[in-house]
Every structure is written in C-alpha cells, then in structure tokens.
Amino acid sequence: MKKLALIVAALGLLTAPALAQKGKDGGKPKVKVYDFTGDTIEGDLIKPEGDAVDARDITQFSSLIRIRKDFIAEIIKAAEDL
Secondary structure (H helix, E strand, O other): OHHHHHHHHHHHHHHHHHHHOOOOOOOOOOOOOOOOOOOOOOOOOOOOOOOOOOOOOOOOOOOOOOOOOOHHHHHHHHHHHO
C-alpha cells in the first residue's frame, strides 16, 4: 500500500510542471468582438390571427385504485403461516 502511495505521489510530482505550462498565447483567453452598430434590422411583427381559446373543462375521472375485500383475511392467513 505504501509503494502504491509512493508511486502516485512521484507521478504527481513529475506531471505537475507539465500541467503548469502555459499555452502558445500565454494562457490568455481568446476574445471575439462583434460590432452591430451600423446594421439596421427591418421586419414585421408576426402575430397569430384569431383569439386564444381558454375553455378547457376539468374532468373528473374515477379512481383506478380498487379496494380488495379479502385483504384483511389474507393478512390474517399470512400471519398464521408464520
């Protein structure tokens, strides 16, 4: 276990200088600037024709859960089998 920890520490020390090196541009991030000052945007506002219909009925559904009538009897039978 100590050998494994020693090997991991040695590899970490050997690779640290390689990770610390800066790239070709000196580590500075590249920045792009877009200039839209001379551009004019022309267009029409497109809206849907007609009125929005908001007449959704709230429906009541019956429950999908069915209560079993023999459930208590099965519980008692399972307890007796123990």
